[in-house]
Amino acid sequence: MTEKRKYGSYSVILHFSERDAIDTSGFTALLDSVINQKLKVTKIIVLNHNKEILPEFAIESSELVVLGCDIRRLAEALNRSLEEITSDFCVYIDNYDADVKLKYSYLETVDIGVCKYSNLGMLYADYNLIENDQPREIRLLKHHHGRLRDNQDYGRAFLFSTRALASVGNFDPAIKYQLMYDTRLKLSEKFEIVHIANKYAGALYDVFDQGKDHNVFDYLLAGKEVQREAEKVLTEHLKRIGAYLKPGFNYHQRPDSDAEYEFIASVVIPVNNRPEFIVTALNSVFNQTMKNIEVVVVVNGGMQDPTVEEVHKYQPGGSKYDANKPPVSLVVADINNIGLSLNLGIQRARGKYYIQLDSDDRLKPNAVEKVVRLFESDPQIGIVIGSYEVWQKLDDGTFVRMEEIPVVTHDEWTDDNGRNNLLHINGAGAPRCIPIAIIEELNYFGINDEPYARNYGEDYDLVMKISEKYKVGRIYAPIYDVVRHSGGTDHCINQETIDRNDEAKDYMRLLAVQRRIQLNLQ
Incomplete structure (x- = not known):
């Protein structure tokens, strides 16, 4: 059989968290879904958050590398991962606090996206949220330059162009809380942010998690340090694209300040x-x-x-x-x-x-x-x-x-x-x-x-x-x-x-x- 044509080469970065050390079933399912992709993965990077517990798969090879990781220094771990990667693209799976499982056609699908978008910087996709063994289809919003909220859902599986990441300095180690927000905005300034949508039964992966009712006041309850970092990330983005308003710029006096009113x-x-x-x-x-x-x-x-x-x-x-x-x-x-x-x-x-x-x-x-x-x-x-x-x-x-x-x-x-x-x-x-x-x-x-x-x-x-x-x-x-x-x-x-x-x-x-x-x- 003729091997399928590939438009890019792919590596995958995923987490082995503290909770995975207690119950490895979720991580094992994710790893299997990566290994069994219809397109071959060049390299798998496992970010291990357990200092003493080494998973059974912690055997370094050309296909699988285990790196120590502190979630508080995620940018550094991701940058070390990029040093191990020679592929054109990497898929970062955010499974630190929720189990994720790729559909086995995930890479096959994003590979077509790579073909279609020559200036692709990041690709994200709709997913299924599995609650009590029941799937709920989560449909995400298409990216545009007005998507400036730090709390917008882009999912938990992100395809990045390694060339695009390198052009923006990879992941910024100075960012503690808003790493994906910062990276997304930087990439959007030079590259396309592509979204693959789902009509029905078309999600690219599953997330196993518990949802909650939406609270319109959620954004007010975020810690001040988190809010300040988001403000800094946004402000730098606005400066780079020319949309930043300097202090005092363009202020005018109110009209009719001396007019008579009833x-x-x-x-x-x-x-x-x-x-x-x-x-x-x-x-x-x-x-x-x-x-x-x-x-x-x-x-x-x-x-x-x-x-x-x-x-x-x-x-x-x-x-x-x-x-x-x-x-x-x-x-x-x-x-x-x-x-x-x-x-x-x-x-x-x-x-x-x-x-x-x-x-x-x-x-x-x-x-x-x-x-x-x-x-x-x-x-x-x-x-x-x-x-x-x-x-x-x-x-x-x-x-x-x-x-x-x-x-x-x-x-x-x-x-x-x-x-x-x-x-x-x-x-x-x-x-x-x-x-x-x-x-x-x-x-x-x-x-x-x-x-x-x-x-x-x-x-x-x-x-x-x-x-x-x-x-x-x-x-x-x-x-x-x-x-x-x-x-x-x-x-x-x-x-x-x-x-x-x-x-x-x-x-x-x-x-x-x-x-x-x-x-x-x-």
């Missing part, structure tokens, strides 16, 4: 079929220490939405109307589009500053006062972002502080680099407060017109645009309560929704990168 602030509340929440939100506005404010409620469920009737009670002639409280305006639309609702509210507003308030959240009593004072302290501040506590609304209507989540301050923000770091974190904080003149200047909030946007991230693109032209003011004391409840949009989000949301914000990041490159060229 109110100092307009609190805009978009809402859809939440009469049971709107009362709490409104009361949090009525209790503000600064009284020269108004409320604009935008009900986007049409006139039949029961929230309309509830809001009417707080207007002149209503049973709960109080002339001594901030006035309540009502806008009704029959299109459930949060960005549209915000824009309609802005058009109705008579205040100088827009203050965010979601219909199921609450403002602290001093929120507006603190926001206005910060704006008044610097005419170049184009947005003020506060800090918030996370609360849980129980089924009996009581509110309980979620103590396991600390006050969300986003204190990773710095005046010098915050707007660059904004490109990799999933949120800027709350509440977000913006001069209405700036919202109008930058053409309002998104209205689900960005690809994949579905009532998500409607102000993220606007926040990035503002940060490119104005200073961002931060309030690190909590002035807002985010309320979680069973009907919330962030409650038990499934993977399809997570992916769609990530697609939306990553596209906005892509646009931001392109804008910032152009800003630096001017």
